[in-house]
Amino acid sequence: MRAISIAQKFGLFEEQWSPKIIAQLNGQAVKLAKIQGEFMWHAHAEQDELFHVIKGKMTLEFRDRAVEVGPGEIIVVPKGVEHRPVTQEEVWILLFEPQDTHHTGGQTTARTVEACDHI
């Protein structure tokens, strides 16, 4: 058991759209990601997903609305709900979701990362 600094972990990587695992518990993973621009529309069939914005401001688009999520705010996307993060600036997010959650919802694109690194 040790303290894990979220800021220190964000300092270990620069790639965008490539979630890194910093902790695991109860079959869930805590991941960090740096994101900028538009991601693809996707859904996770069996996994709810929590976004916690650490730095910057993200718009989380749904098919029927868009929600602004700023620093210190969280939002939960229920399983099966299509969503797409969009940002202007680089945004740092913490994700909490089941370990087997695939970031593009199982689709394979240029952005797909098959297995997240542990940092």
Next chain:
Amino acid sequence: MRAISIAQKFGLFEEQWSPKIIAQLNGQAVKLAKIQGEFMWHAHAEQDELFHVIKGKMTLEFRDRAVEVGPGEIIVVPKGVEHRPVTQEEVWILLFEPQDTHHTGGQTTARTVEACDHI
């Protein structure tokens, strides 16, 4: 789906040692708590528990060591491991753990809260 401000939620209660649920996903709960002083030694037989310190500095005592956890840091306590949070000042923490996790590990004391409020 809506953005949930952690700071705004902390503004809704003052009681210490009384976790409040702010979100749920995948059978897990996100809880906020204000803590100060020494809690009791306890363990959760079947649940790993994540502490994320939002404000202040907490010492998480284990039987064989003590770990300082400050703002922006997380620590995971594996199931079955005895632990005890100790703080000088009031500390604000975010907990992530299975919904059925009992904050005193099933013991009933003056501090035991049988069911967490949702805020």
